[in-house]
Amino acid sequence: MSLVTVISETRSPMSFSELVQKSGLNKSTLHRLLAICTEEGLVQFDKTNKVYLLGPKVFDLVRNAYSGxxxxxxxxxxxxxxxxxxxxxxxxxxxxxxxxxxxxxxxxxxxxxxxxxxxxxxxxxxxxxxxxxxxxxxxxxxxxxxxxxxxxxxxxxxxxxxxxxxxxxxxxxxxxxxxxxxxxxxxxxxxxxxxxxxxxxxxxxxxxxxxxxxxxxxxxxxxxxxxxxxxxxxxxxxxxxxx
Structure with a gap:
């Protein structure tokens, strides 16, 4: 959740190295969490620009919360x-x-x-x-x-x-x-x-x-x-x- 929060609060998508600096996590831990978040749809990776953004699951959660x-x-x-x-x-x-x-x-x-x-x-x-x-x-x-x-x-x-x-x-x-x-x-x-x-x-x-x-x-x-x-x-x- 801390990682998703960091990604959600940035003004522009961040690269892996920027996320290391911003999150305070070491590289191995960050890599593991990003893999989990990506698999669950909480985060998505833009291969062209090599940056991370919020995934579709986050928007589904928000929409479901407000419709429910x-x-x-x-x-x-x-x-x-x-x-x-x-x-x-x-x-x-x-x-x-x-x-x-x-x-x-x-x-x-x-x-x-x-x-x-x-x-x-x-x-x-x-x-x-x-x-x-x-x-x-x-x-x-x-x-x-x-x-x-x-x-x-x-x-x-x-x-x-x-x-x-x-x-x-x-x-x-x-x-x-x-x-x-x-x-x-x-x-x-x-x-x-x-x-x-x-x-x-x-x-x-x-x-x-x-x-x-x-x-x-x-x-x-x-x-x-x-x-x-x-x-x-x-x-x-x-x-x-x-x-």
Whole structure:
């Protein structure tokens, strides 16, 4: 694993002599390990340039890991802890085109009929979850997604233009979480934090929301560190990394 790590972290493929220097292994040990790794498909040898690269098996392992996990199951423990700690609604969402789709919802003690149900969708521009999922994408992807985007107005607080939305995304990147202040529904507000994949891109989002009459803005915002910590733990459990 140490050898595979050395090969994976280099900026360009290395020769045998470079691997000896970089790995700290003696020549006979390195030769034996390279033979094993090559046979197992973890490493491949480029005969033309006489250098070593990662083998196809490594990429198969990564692909299988990410296609095999159920993020609902992995995130449930953190969702439950947030629910028990704050008593508000906790949701798990994933991106779907220009919307957020919610996979799981744990209703708060004073839900009074939730607006978010499993399978429900929300537009990106008027939800905390949508802002988070957009804010941490590469700039090129954000620009592509927002080209011709329609900022539908739902309440007097809804963001309705591109410039204001970009400013909101910049704030999310600085804060590490997003706040939705009654931008889709007049009486609901929420905060969201990103769950990242191995590319450092947002793969999902944890969200806490409530009636403004039940939890004031200052109280809701004070929960952000706990929410971000929970999202970071889920990120680690799926092998992701923050950008």
């Amino acid at each position: 996990y159920d993020i609902q199951t992995i995130a449930l423990g953190e969702m439950t802890q947030l629910h028990d700690q704050f008593g508000a609604n906790v949701t798990l969402g994933v991106p779907s085109g220009f919307e957020v789709v919610y996979l799981r919802v744990i209703e708060g003690k004073f839900a009074l009929g939730s607006t978010q149900r499993p399978g429900m969708r929300e537009p990106m521009h008027c939800s905390a979850s949508g802002k988070v999922l957009m804010a941490f994408l590469p700039e090129e992807i954000v620009a592509s997604k927002l080209q011709g985007y329609e900022f539908t107005k739902f309440t007097d607080r809804t963001i309705t233009d591109l410039a204001t939305f970009k400013t909101a995304l910049a704030k999310v990147r600085v804060d590490g979480f997003a706040y939705n202040d009654r931008e889709e529904y007049d009486h609901f507000h929420g905060i969201s934090a990103p769950i990242f994949n191995h590319l450092g891109e947002p793969a999902a989002v944890l969200n806490i929301w409530s009636l403004v009459q039940t939890h004031a803005t200052d109280e809701l915002l004070s929960w952000a560190p706990s929410l971000m910590a929970a999202a970071a733990r889920v990120t680690g459990l799926i092998g992701g990394k923050a950008p």
